[in-house]
Amino acid sequence: MPPFAALRAFEAVGRLGGIRRAAQELSVDHAAISRHLRGLEEWAGVKLIDRDQGGRLTPEGAKYLARISAALEEISRATIDLTHRGDDSRLVIWSVPGFAYRWLIRRLPDFNAAHPGFDLEVRPTDHAPDFSRHEADADIRYIRDLAPAAEADVQTFQIARPPVFPAATPQVAARIGVGAPVVSLLGETLLHEDDDSEWRTWLAARDVETPDRLGGPRLWHAHLTLDAARRGQGIVLTNALLAGDELASGELVELSLRPTAPEIRLGSYVFRTRKDRWRDPSVTKFRRWLEKAAARDATAEAR
Template structure:
């Protein structure tokens, strides 16, 4: 049990209020965020509000409905069965409000095409090529937000999300009311600068990589997974520099600080100009895929159609 909910466990069962036909919109928006991001504190960050404010909104909604929406005996703010059913319908309703608002606005007032994607994909792949897409889309304003967070499509935080998901996961596990396509499933490879490799004995098999400085994203799980695909398990401690983003491990590798794991999409330019080279050992490993996701009702929006087709064509090359 987290301290986040200790002050709410003994709350009396809420009683319905019959004097209004709909709950306050702020309470609905707070509840939608709690269910989408998985917790009151995360929802507070998502909405840019204080945790106590979000908590009060949710409790007022429960009082209005007369039904508990959050199981406060469970850590993480898990929704009750009633809460899950209500959340599905509220999410759909907020998405419809956003769609109706977008549809009625004149084209010049709809704002830029907002794209969310990972920092590495943005800096190493998308931005260097975005000029070609803009040249084919005159007058279209574009806003790229590099982030590891997932957007709220219901709140129109993003028009499109480009995200790498590990294993067999798909955007359905993250979003409701969306459509998506798999863009590419690239190889994940070990890379290093030529100078670093020249300073160490030749790497002839995957186990030899353990004798080189390894670069990790947050922890060593990526390296352990990649080496397991090569048949190496039961490995002891794996020291090395720990960085929070793959783009940082790639940058550190290009500066000779160690061996990084990254996929072929974000490495294409560095491999081409020789800043990095692939360590040619082991079998090819494909650990996940990039997905393009939009709200289902915006799937046929012309700028999104053009962006989706352009991404598919560029990544196919």
């Protein structure tokens, strides 16, 4: 048998399509994944990764992946059944990082007070779990409009669908001026997450033609773009759910631009779990608490 750590690394690279994603999922650095891959190839005497083709699997690697994936999935399912059978007080939640850091974490004391002794694990991650592999019990994602429909075996509910708007420090806002045209933002430093698609969509909804590429740093996570904006490094496209604290303290202000309409929503925060887990006691406890917390926020915002 080859080393199990090497098998896990190879399977993660093949399933996720890259060393960086595999390293993030397994919580190790890139170098460790690369060492595991080289070690597995040396052990087997077969090239599994074509490094000249961007790290794609070789034909032999693809065949090997198909067979070991099934074996690793069976090990995972057996372990879940062994360790969690009848356990209605433990839940593993994956979440898009911005929601976890900026909204969920500050409300968890309320959940813990309502459910003492409940073992809740929250993992901020860019990648949705594979429910078929029992990677998580439930998941919270930001689902952009026009995204593919949810998988047939996944049940969801919408936590919030907030409008988005540009925000910056009061100093930056004063320099831009009240009532400045939206098109003037093209001359500013725009802060992006993984790409410029959200800014591009928002600007298009305000009838602003955009260049082929919008400038500004890519910071990957919503909480990082907010922190950069708070430090005066540019303009963030955000919502009140994520930026509530900074807006309340005055560290950030919503820019007053023309035109002021329409109100723009780009997607929703969505709770997801397998349909056969929807009424599990642990999932139900967390889901009902989450529904109530989101409803309280919506009521407070309406006031």
